[in-house]
Amino acid sequence: MPKPAPAKSHWTCPFCPLLCDDIALDVTADARLSATNTSCPRLANSLASINAGTANAQPKVNATQTDVPTAISRAADILTKARRPLFGGLATDVAGARALYELAAHSGAILDHMHGDSLAAATLALQDRGALFTTLSEVRSRADLIIVFVCEPSRRYPRFYERLQTAQREKKIVFIGCDVDTAAPHGETLLRDVDPFDTLALWSALVEDRKPDAFADAETARNLQALTDRIHTAHYTAVVYEPAALPHPHTALAIEALHRIVKTLNRTARAGVLALTGDDGALSVNQTVTWLSGFPLRTRVTVGMPLDHDPYRYRTQTLLHRREADALLWVSSFGPEPMPDALADDIPAIILAHPATALVERSAPTVFIPVATPGVDSSGHLFRMDTSVVAPLVPARDTALPTVAAIASELVQSIRARRT
Numbered sequence: 001m002p003k004p005a006p007a008k009s010h011w012t013c014p015f016c017p018l019l020c021d022d023i024a025l026d027v028t029a030d031a032r033l034s035a036t037n038t039s040c041p042r043l044a045n046s047l048a049s050i051n052a053g054t055a056n057a058q059p060k061v062n063a064t065q066t067d068v069p070t071a072i073s074r075a076a077d078i079l080t081k082a083r084r085p086l087f088g089g090l091a092t093d094v095a096g097a098r099a100l101y102e103l104a105a106h107s108g109a110i111l112d113h114m115h116g117d118s119l120a121a122a123t124l125a126l127q128d129r130g131a132l133f134t135t136l137s138e139v140r141s142r143a144d145l146i147i148v149f150v151c152e153p154s155r156r157y158p159r160f161y162e163r164l165q166t167a168q169r170e171k172k173i174v175f176i177g178c179d180v181d182t183a184a185p186h187g188e189t190l191l192r193d194v195d196p197f198d199t200l201a202l203w204s205a206l207v208e209d210r211k212p213d214a215f216a217d218a219e220t221a222r223n224l225q226a227l228t229d230r231i232h233t234a235h236y237t238a239v240v241y242e243p244a245a246l247p248h249p250h251t252a253l254a255i256e257a258l259h260r261i262v263k264t265l266n267r268t269a270r271a272g273v274l275a276l277t278g279d280d281g282a283l284s285v286n287q288t289v290t291w292l293s294g295f296p297l298r299t300r301v302t303v304g305m306p307l308d309h310d311p312y313r314y315r316t317q318t319l320l321h322r323r324e325a326d327a328l329l330w331v332s333s334f335g336p337e338p339m340p341d342a343l344a345d346d347i348p349a350i351i352l353a354h355p356a357t358a359l360v361e362r363s364a365p366t367v368f369i370p371v372a373t374p375g376v377d378s379s380g381h382l383f384r385m386d387t388s389v390v391a392p393l394v395p396a397r398d399t400a401l402p403t404v405a406a407i408a409s410e411l412v413q414s415i416r417a418r419r420t
Contacts, residue, residue, distance in 0.1 A: 014375030015046040017278030017385035031055045031397045040158045054355030055399040057370035075350045075367045076414035082327035085109040088316045089331040091280035093380035096404035097288035103408045108302040112316045115282040118243035120311040121251035123296045131259045134272025135386040145234035146173045151242035154183030200257040207264040237271040278385040372401040
């Protein structure tokens with residue numbers, strides 16, 4: 001009978017961009033995993049999908065089980081015939097992103113992440129007006145006032161407040177435009193029912209020395225002035241927002257306004273902005289593509305051709321809805337994420353995904369290759385949500401699942417061989 005693998009006492013969780021590295025993980029003889037020192041629901045749900053008997057999953061071509069070489073050959077056929085493929089999902093680590101970028105260059109593919117809308121909004125704001133970011137470590141060690149703008153951090157990041165706590169400095173938490181997060185250790189709410197853009201417009205004017213009584217909504221202005229006064233008396237203020245929770249479709253404008261307010265406050269106070277984002281390797285892939293190409297995601301890359309970046313036109317849903325992509329390579333290694341609803345049934349698809357991914361019957365050629373989850377089945381690296389730390393991941397168990405990087409590299413070789 002096989003012996004259980006040794007427990008991991010300081011395992012780094014890859015399922016959330018907080019990248020908590022204090023997890024005590026038990027590994028059973030049949031490769032099932034359980035965390036013993038945290039009740040994080042996001043980790044529990046992720047481990048439940050990992051434990052669903054998936055370690056020995058096999059590739060499929062058109063719903064028929066096959067081997068990896070055959071699946072790679074059929075996938076290479078799809079990419080070779082495609083004139084404008086889309087690489088979507090892109091839920092992988094740094095190594096996977098590097099290999100997918102090379103594959104995209106040999107395929108003339110467009111790259112976009114499943115959280116591309118949030119990434120694009122933050123990138124547009126940064127390009128247009130700049131930003132003044134802070135880090136988790138700085139918030140933990142320095143901040144005594146935390147302003148949470150129109151979001152509920154614990155909904156997607158259950159251990160967020162735990163990661164900020166320290167015995168050395170008490171933290172006051174103010175929620176603007178939303179209720180107090182029930183997971184927060186304490187907090188107060190301000191302007192809960194005021195439109196976020198109205199709040200930002202008033203606040204922007206106030207930090208530029210406009211007087212509260214000059215506005216039609218003087219009560220709202222006075223509340224914001226009182227908050228601004230608290231910022232000036234605080235040691236350090238962190239303004240926290242979640243791009244995915246901000247109003248659409250003008251998310252970039254809201255992000256730009258928040259950073260402009262914080263930059264203005266820094267003339268006479270100390271403050272920084274912390275964005276809660278980067279799920280499913282989003283920041284890791286965006287950073288990797290940016291340093292490889294000079295452009296962020298939503299870029300088309302082709303060997304020997306100029307790069308083409310367009311944050312609007314190269315949106316996954318837009319491309320598929322308009323049928324501007326003639327093949328989809330979908331990557332989802334952290335969880336069994338569904339493919340985009342806009343994918344037509346007659347568009348060929350290559351799925352490099354979590355073994356528990358549910359497959360639907362399709363009329364077009366469809367190749368499914370189950371892949372390793374970084375930090376569970378393979379080593380890897382991920383950027384933390386504040387992009388200040390690149391965390392190394394170590395495998396928690398021993399499986400035969402190939403990595404995204406390995407499959408992408410083999411596809412490159414197969415495509416090269418077809419063209420020689």
